[in-house]
Amino acid sequence: MNDILTIILVLIGAPIIGCLASGIDRKITARLQGRVGPPLLQPYYDVKKLLSKDNMVVNPSQNFYVVVYLAFIILSLFMLVFKQDFLMIIFVYTVASVALVVGGMSTGSPYARIGSSREIMAILSYEPVLILYALAIYLLTGTFKLSALLDASSPLLMYTPLIFIAMIVVLNIKLKKSPFDYSTSHHGHQELIKGMTTEYGGPGFATIEIAHFYEYVFLTGLIFLFWASTPVIGVLIGIIAYLLVIVIDNITARVYWQWMLKLSWTILLVISLVNIAYLYVSGVKLV
């Protein structure tokens, strides 16, 4: 009974939080650029409007991938909430990412294909870091199941500061924020062409937006895990990380994907490995 309640709560609560987070993002971004910005609920109005529009598609099956994207984002969020195996959550989340990539490519549009190609490179950049994060959790608790983190005596962050830094960058990549927003953008000056999602409009695009709301919650949830033993601090760290991402988004310019690949396969990977090596050598356990 309790489980069903949680499911309903997550199903309804997560997009509301995600929508607000997205609204806050736009508000802060506007202020940083000296604008007033749209109302806080603008993302909600956007989705509402999109849902009322015509379903324009290039390829009749392109919306299928969007539904898979949404379904697997929600599934990975559920798995996170129910404290499942973290490695598995990453793989399920990969299904969602691949679905969006394939959806973009399936349209056959040149812009969408470029965006998708770049997004594949983003997957290559962040996936090793995510799995090393899972490995760190395993080394500290002896299991990949997240339930162990709640019983931990001290927070994860104490022993994984370097992975935390890497994860902030991953958050930037995953939320497609500058400097890593090239997979959803092509034109520097105007964003009519949004990379992978260029050929989506109406209800299809609305679904992507809704999935993004869930994804916001899921990704900050990954940051929350760093201090899951005291949930209040965990949430706080999640919020701080999110705000940090918005600030980084506003103070950096878009880079080439090659640059990001180099950054992640050298610096991010190396600091994560140093952290992992420390965990191996010291043999600390959280439980």
Next chain:
Amino acid sequence: MIENTVMLLIIVPLLFSLLFVALPKSLYRYLAWAFFIIGVALSVSLVLGGTGVVPVEGPNFAMYENIVLLLEVLVILYILAVSAKYKNWPTLGLGIISAALFAYTYANVPGAEGASFNIDPLAQLMILIVNIVGTAIILFATGYMDQYEEHRHLNRQKIFYFTMSFFLAAMNGLVMSDTLGWLYLFWELTTLCSFVLISYNMDEEGINNGFRALSLNLVGGVAMSIGIILLATNYNISSLTGIATYAGTDAVALAALALPVALLCIGGFAKSAQMPFHSWLLGAMVAPTPVSALLHSSTMVNAGVFLVVKLVPAYANTSLGTAIAVYGSFTFVICSALALSQRNAKRVLAYSTIANLGLIIASAGIGTPLAVAASMMLILFHAISKGLLFLCTGEIEHTIGSRDIEDMSGLIKKAPLLTSIAALGMVSMLLPPFGVLLTKWVSMEAASNNPVVIIFIVLGSALTTVYYSKWLGTILSTSMDKNAVPHKKLETYFPLSVLGLSIIGTSIFIFSIYDYFIRPQVEILLKVAPAVTGQAGQFTSEIGAFAYAAIFAVLALAILIYLATKNMFTPRTAGYYMCGENNLEKDRLMFRNGLCSYEKCSVSNIYLQNIFGESKLTTFGYAISIILIVIALAGGVGL
């Protein structure tokens, strides 16, 4: 009962190979159907017959032993003759060494009184793979070879089907026989079959690649026969179970076995095309696609990992085991990187095969019950998915006339069914809830105590996601040209559907498969079973849980939601966005450029040739893998 099935599994494919020679081409279709049905029936009846040892003793044994000796002599004579004929001196040299080793064995190693076939759960599983996937591939070939030969002006189908069937017979013998001498004969027979099949086109390229396969596998064979001689003369061991029993006595015995076992493993590495030997499998691409499919999924490369897994008791939790794990995971990561840089679909698949076999070897080397279980499950799932993907690539090549991944964009419009099956195969290689990903999950969890291995596996699996999702996206993309017509033959689509349904079936019934085949086998090998439970669609180990039922449910739900809402938001199709410079009057595939003429717009995937290209990584891979093999051997002599 089980004795008869064992004999039939070797004799029936031999009989079919003779039938293919004796009967005219017009009957091949019916022969292949019969072979498929009989192969399925025989392998299922072997599984139903239960496990057991089939000893061959007395007068029967004397007769068989003479046949074995005769065949070994024939194999060596054939190798010598063919390498002399084509003036391939390295192969001739290796043939002479093999002959000398054979003569030495014959003269000095005491003869056995009997031999035996050991039907354990792993052998049953391999028999299922060989006789269902293998015969499905032969069936597919009947719908494929005519067009293939027509293009190349060949007429050698008799030899083709003879060797393919013979290959299955040798493979059946290999996975069932417990006696090392017999195993070695079947081993060399598969080497020979692969040589004949790879050089099938009889042009210079084919023959060169055939000889490369022959010579590299002979290197493995030489290592293996030295290992067998050492085992027989020093420890009086002549069977696989004998190795396990001897290794189980005490730590001294275990350490003593390390060198011969490492030598046997090198034989396995060569057969599985692991890194310093990998070039033969890439060269094997020149052969017709059914040959590649057979080599990559149900025969040849599986023989190598099969042997490595069977030897687990002799190296689990030793320094040799760790060396093998590091070696396997290194091959996994380097070949995944190489696969990323390839545009040729068959080369992508070949590198992906080598990588996945590396993962199997790494899992076996880790040697924990969970890891060994993962290695066996990966053999099964990889065989089905890779067999399917190769056959699909062959059929795609016949449909669009190219095996370049870039040419495959728009395939979903040209051949929807074929593309959907191929997409299923690719998805099964990289995403949950399908079996390959599950085993990857298990091996990651199992490897997490070995820092080097886990990091290699992590990087390799990220690379795997990249090269498969990029290919998947390409075949599913729609371009607006459609100028190819798929050939809808029953012989083509039936095997594809069988393999596609097997992917789904084995993934759904993964826990039953685990319970029936894998767990008992791990118990045989390591005396302990992995602590895995399977309540309510979950695969729960001591360190994590894999809720595959939930993923299947969500996938089904997503499909239902899509179908239900499809009509709520009736789609309107439009041409895609080209900054307003679409040319609506022409084929809509072109841009209108500044000169008001038309230019074709083409976008290609990212291949990172200058980071992961063959020219960048191959030498590096050779160096490291050879060092790792030397370390494995040195771990064998107790360094």
